[in-house]
Amino acid sequence: xxxxxxxxxxxxxxxxxxxxxxxxxxxxxxxxxxxxxxxxxxxxxxxxxxxxxxxxxxxxxxxxxxxxxxxxxxxxxxxxxxxxxxxxxxxxxxxxxxxxxxxxxxxxxxxxxxxxxxxxxxxxxxxxxxxxxxxxxxxxxxxxxxxxxxxxxxxxxxxxxxxxxxxxxxxxxxxxxxxxxxxxxxxxxxxxxxxxxxxxxxxxxxxxxxxxxxxxxxxxxxxxxxxxxxxxxxxxxxxxxxxxxxxxxxxxxxxxxxxxxxxxxxxxxxxxxxxxxxxxxxxxxxxxxxxxxxxxxxxxxxxxxxxxxxxxxxxxxxxxxxxxxxxxxxxxxxxxxxxxxxxxxxxxxxxxxxxxxxxxxxxxxxxxxxxxxxxxxxxxxxxxxxxxxxxxxxxxxxx
Amino acid sequence: xxxxxxxxxxxxxxxxxxxxxxxxxxxxxxxxxxxxxxxxxxxxxxxxxxxxxxxxxxxxxxxxxxxxxxxxxxxxxxxxxxxxxxxxxxxxxxxxxxxxxxxxxxxxxxxxxxxxxxxxxxxxxxxxxxxxxxxxxxxxxxxxxxxxxxxxxxxxxxxxxxxxxxxxxxxxxxxxxxxxxxxxxxxxxxxxxxxxxxxxxxxxxxxxxxxxxxxxxxxxxxxxxxxxxxxxxxxxxxxxxxxxxxxxxxxxxxxxxxxxxxxxxxxxxxxxxxxxxxxxxxxxxxxxxxxxxxxxxxxxxxxxxxxxxxxxxxxxxxxxxxxxxxxxxxxxxxxxxxxxxxxxxxxxxxxxxxxxxxxxxxxxxxxxxxxxxxxxxxxxxxxxxxxxxxxxxxxxxxx
Numbered sequence: 001x002x003x004x005x006x007x008x009x010x011x012x013x014x015x016x017x018x019x020x021x022x023x024x025x026x027x028x029x030x031x032x033x034x035x036x037x038x039x040x041x042x043x044x045x046x047x048x049x050x051x052x053x054x055x056x057x058x059x060x061x062x063x064x065x066x067x068x069x070x071x072x073x074x075x076x077x078x079x080x081x082x083x084x085x086x087x088x089x090x091x092x093x094x095x096x097x098x099x100x101x102x103x104x105x106x107x108x109x110x111x112x113x114x115x116x117x118x119x120x121x122x123x124x125x126x127x128x129x130x131x132x133x134x135x136x137x138x139x140x141x142x143x144x145x146x147x148x149x150x151x152x153x154x155x156x157x158x159x160x161x162x163x164x165x166x167x168x169x170x171x172x173x174x175x176x177x178x179x180x181x182x183x184x185x186x187x188x189x190x191x192x193x194x195x196x197x198x199x200x201x202x203x204x205x206x207x208x209x210x211x212x213x214x215x216x217x218x219x220x221x222x223x224x225x226x227x228x229x230x231x232x233x234x235x236x237x238x239x240x241x242x243x244x245x246x247x248x249x250x251x252x253x254x255x256x257x258x259x260x261x262x263x264x265x266x267x268x269x270x271x272x273x274x275x276x277x278x279x280x281x282x283x284x285x286x287x288x289x290x291x292x293x294x295x296x297x298x299x300x301x302x303x304x305x306x307x308x309x310x311x312x313x314x315x316x317x318x319x320x321x322x323x324x325x326x327x328x329x330x331x332x333x334x335x336x337x338x339x340x341x342x343x344x345x346x347x348x349x350x351x352x353x354x355x356x357x358x359x360x361x362x363x364x365x366x367x368x369x370x371x372x373x374x375x376x377x378x379x380x381x382x383x384x385x386x387x388x389x390x391x392x393x394x395x396x397x398x399x
Numbered sequence: 400x401x402x403x404x405x406x407x408x409x410x411x412x413x414x415x416x417x418x419x420x421x422x423x424x425x426x427x428x429x430x431x432x433x434x435x436x437x438x439x440x441x442x443x444x445x446x447x448x449x450x451x452x453x454x455x456x457x458x459x460x461x462x463x464x465x466x467x468x469x470x471x472x473x474x475x476x477x478x479x480x481x482x483x484x485x486x487x488x489x490x491x492x493x494x495x496x497x498x499x500x501x502x503x504x505x506x507x508x509x510x511x512x513x514x515x516x517x518x519x520x521x522x523x524x525x526x527x528x529x530x531x532x533x534x535x536x537x538x539x540x541x542x543x544x545x546x547x548x549x550x551x552x553x554x555x556x557x558x559x560x561x562x563x564x565x566x567x568x569x570x571x572x573x574x575x576x577x578x579x580x581x582x583x584x585x586x587x588x589x590x591x592x593x594x595x596x597x598x599x600x601x602x603x604x605x606x607x608x609x610x611x612x613x614x615x616x617x618x619x620x621x622x623x624x625x626x627x628x629x630x631x632x633x634x635x636x637x638x639x640x641x642x643x644x645x646x647x648x649x650x651x652x653x654x655x656x657x658x659x660x661x662x663x664x665x666x667x668x669x670x671x672x673x674x675x676x677x678x679x680x681x682x683x684x685x686x687x688x689x690x691x692x693x694x695x696x697x698x699x700x701x702x703x704x705x706x707x708x709x710x711x712x713x714x715x716x717x718x719x720x721x722x723x724x725x726x727x728x729x730x731x732x733x734x735x736x737x738x739x740x741x742x743x744x745x746x747x748x749x750x751x752x753x754x755x756x757x758x759x760x761x762x763x764x765x766x767x768x769x770x771x772x773x774x775x776x777x778x779x780x781x782x783x784x785x786x787x788x789x790x791x792x793x794x795x796x797x798x
Binding site: 001002003004005006007008009011012013014017018020038040041042043044045049050053054056058059060061062063064065066096097099100103107108109110111112114125128129132133134165166196197198226227239240241242243244252254255257258259261262264265266267268269270271272273276 | 400401402403404405406407408410411412413416417419437439440441442443444448449452453455457458459460461462463464465495496498499502506507508509510511513524527528531532533564565595596597625626638639640641642643651653654656657658660661663664665666667668669670671672675
């Protein structure tokens with residue numbers, strides 16, 4: 001039997017999805033599982049998007065262009081303009097979710113053994129796609145005790161080698177909910193400029209900033225316009241993760257040309273999803289505000305409740321709909337498995353993402369988990385109560 | 400400005416899609432372009448699939464599982480059973496089109512500098528995905544004069560090195576329409592077994608075999624069950640290329656595990672597409688037969704007409720809906736560009752795929768083009784008449 005690839009072995013399992021089989025088994029045993037593990041919003045997709053699906057009147061579901069429907073890209077131009085991100089239709093390539101945008105960005109910009117610097121904890125799939133492209137992730141580790149703020153510039157400088165090709169940020173951040181300040185982004189801009197790096201900027205949580213200050217995109221940073229590769233997705237903002245529509249946005253002509261070749265190889269992004277995404281941008285201000293307010297309230301509720309559980313600490317996230325919390329436990333991988341395979345409280349348990357998967361180095365973040373606040377408040381309340389009970393019962397607790 | 404990756408430079412442009420900008424310009428000039436260049440069937444998607452879209456009554460378009468909806472995989476098991484392909488739900492991973500299945504198969508099985516042997520002319524994107532994964536394509540060249548039959552076993556043996564990891568076939572073949580015989584497939588099986596290789600078998604044109612003999616899948620070849628990675632897609636058989644639903648099917652547990660990690664990284668295949676694909680399998684026998692008969696007739700018509708044009712030769716394809724024809728011209732890349740940028744006959748022209756993109760080695764197949772018979776017969780008639788006129792007018796003609 002022929003052997004699989006080394007990279008197949010090296011690929012990490014998704015820290016978010018690897019526990020799914022255990023959760024399935026728990027459900028089969030009749031246990032109610034509260035999903036705090038995944039960034040799947042529970043809020044309804046906008047009505048305009050649901051209607052757009054019903055209105056589709058095609059006789060053939062044909063390929064769309066490799067860079068996506070022009071009408072969708074035109075609408076995105078206007079959408080970005082509202083955020084003072086000034087790009088043209090030609091700067092936008094529609095991808096199969098933000099995931100594919102990351103993958104194609106890495107394939108287009110990075111060669112095997114090239115290095116990218118990533119502030120950690122970081123979205124686990126950056127590492128996965130880096131492995132896919134043969135590139136190496138060099139982490140700068142941010143700490144929960146400092147609220148996951150950007151580590152000092154010196155730490156970036158120390159990691160720069162002749163193989164450093166880029167920095168990858170996620171802002172607002174998944175998994176920490178951290179929102180970079182103008183000062184921090186200026187630091188990143190300076191390093192990018194000084195060493196002529198790519199800046200891969202994942203901004204899929206743009207809508208969810210809770211500081212009141214105007215949103216800062218990588219495209220707002222002066223002097224690095226040709227270095228920026230923006231990763232976007234409609235998944236989170238319109239609660240439509242399943243349609244798989246994202247975008248790679250860049251002004252760099254060489255990156256565009258290269259990315260298009262990868263896009264042509266996979267033919268086209270999903271047609272129906274694109275039609276839905278296009279309609280979604282007509283979601284009313286009311287819908288967007290309702291969603292926003294809902295997250296604001298859940299955030300307050302979840303963080304307050306978490307910090308009331310003995311031994312638990314969560315910083316206050318300023319964006320997205322996640323937080324990374326520290327728990328009084330020996331090992332969050334073990335704890336999260338135990339929650340699904342052994343524990344139950346009145347027929348209920350909780351599923352969370354162990355933070356180990358968000359750090360490159362082994363052992364870091366061992367007592368941290370990522371929680372997503374994508375449940376209604378009453379469900380959230382029950383989930384956090386079950387978590388409290390679980391921490392009392394867990395044999396590996398440290399208090 | 401930072402430099403893009405070496406692989407970004409090395410990636411080929413799609414031979415099928417690279418002429419699109421020229422076609423767009425021709426259309427903007429008011430010219431009617433007959434598309435013989437792309438495998439986008441013009442036949443309607445089955446009514447059950449169109450209805451399934453209308454019947455979707457979700458409030459949230461959520462992520463689906465990384466390996467796809469279970470109900471879709473269950474239905475595929477039954478579908479395959481009709482072709483005596485005996486696989487289980489666990490053997491099937493749903494992908495974003497057949498394209499992603501090829502990509503994930505290569506990433507899972509091949510390391511940089513590993514080699515795969517590919518009978519050529521071959522679907523251009525195998526090379527594209529090989530470049531993406533860092534693997535190297537070693538072509539065995541089949542010849543138009545022998546009707547593109549499989550080259551002798553010795554030619555495969557000559558290419559085997561310690562880095563050879565697999566053979567990639569497409570059966571029925573894109574671009575040639577060739578259908579491998581049992582004897583040829585046995586040869587492939589023997590090489591695969593002897594050298595313990597992966598057999599990547601792209602069988603997306605399974606429905607379109609015009610010999611009357613039962614279809615032969617790679618899974619029918621005895622003794623290599625763990626070596627086979629089958630690539631599939633619903634795109635062609637149900638005329639729904641735009642929904643982006645395919646499958647990677649394997650009994651090899653290690654490949655499954657590895658592929659699942661790549662699937663988790665990209666989260667999930669398109670939800671709506673999967674719902675449509677599932678419904679499509681209920682397409683009536685009448686629909687399937689109508690489609691089949693339509694292609695049978697177009698095939699006869701197109702091949703007959705092509706061979707009547709002075710200097711043109713096309714073998715008779717036994718499967719799929721393509722043929723590779725030899726034209727009396729200097730260079731098919733130039734000719735196909737010229738067709739779109741310079742030529743017109745009564746406001747019409749023809750778009751075809753230059754065969755150069757289907758061969759790894761430069762200069763091979765220089766006077767060949769791929770034509771897809773995905774137009775109604777009257778349109779096909781006009782297209783072939785325009786092609787005849789173009790060949791009379793082309794400055795680089797060789798007769």
